[in-house]
Amino acid sequence: MDPDFLNNIFRAHTACKNCPTPAQVAGFFDRLLGLMFPNFSSQSVGSHKELESKFGELTSVLELLMRGAGHPDTVERFFSTLPKLYDRLNKDVDAIYNGDPAATELEEVIRAYPGFYAIAAYRVAHELQSLDVTKIPRSITEHAHSRTGIDIHPGALIGERFCIDHGTGVVIGETTVIGDDVKIYQGVTLGALSVDKEQANTKRHPTIGDRVVIYSGATVLGGTTYIGDDCIIGGNTWLTKSLPANSRVYYKSEVEYEVKTH
Secondary structure, eight states, X not given: OOHHHHHHHHHHHHHTTTOOOHHHHHHHHHHHHHHHOHHHXXXXXXXXXXXXXXXXXXXXXXXXXXXXXXXXXXXXXXXXXXXXXXXXXXXXXXXXXXXXXXXXXXXXXXHHOHHXXXXXXXXXXXXXXXXXXXXXXHXXXXXXXXXXXXXXXXXXXXXXXXXXXSOTTOEEOTTOEEOSSOXXXXXXXXXXXXXXXXXXXXXXXXXXXXXXXXXTTOEEEOXXXXXXXXOEEOTTOEEOSOBOTTOEEOOXXXXXXXXXXX
């Protein structure tokens, strides 16, 4: 076999001795979510001591996944954010439940709704990325992406009480900013006008104000595109320009349909 080929592959193996596998990262996230929301995992604990012990185990797991990368107190700092993270996730659960007439109970949202799972993965990944953790955040959100069809970059900034209904095909780019009480449906893209590598360090994705509703199939593009508070964006619309607050935008088909009754 070609020696140069083998040398290149061996260098890759050497560089990745400490790389956590996607399965290990996914397992960490699912265990963490199950501890915070037993309705997700159906695994309950019998005492505070047992719960503390299980969180301690997860601390060790994260330390192992990081394998010394980052600041020495990064793991401790991440776990100190869990009360705030838990509060935000509960608000997301409430928003999804209140926004979907088909939801019968909060536990159903936690156990079965892909929107909640994807949002939870994003919020955990975002906290880790905010602490300059590499590799793990994107692995978490890509795990959720493969499971739900919802692609949220961990670098996005998303406010409280976020609701994704249905969710399949949703894409939220790295520099997207989303305000509070926003609701989006399946097939929504919050993306960039250009994918040039030279623009990697610029704001490429839109900013969405508070209480905005974006219906299925809508596309909003561009780093300077701002959607004002209380806007409604109808299904299948394409936006590359900003909207003032309280705007209503709908796609109007040029095709007229004739309905005949017999």
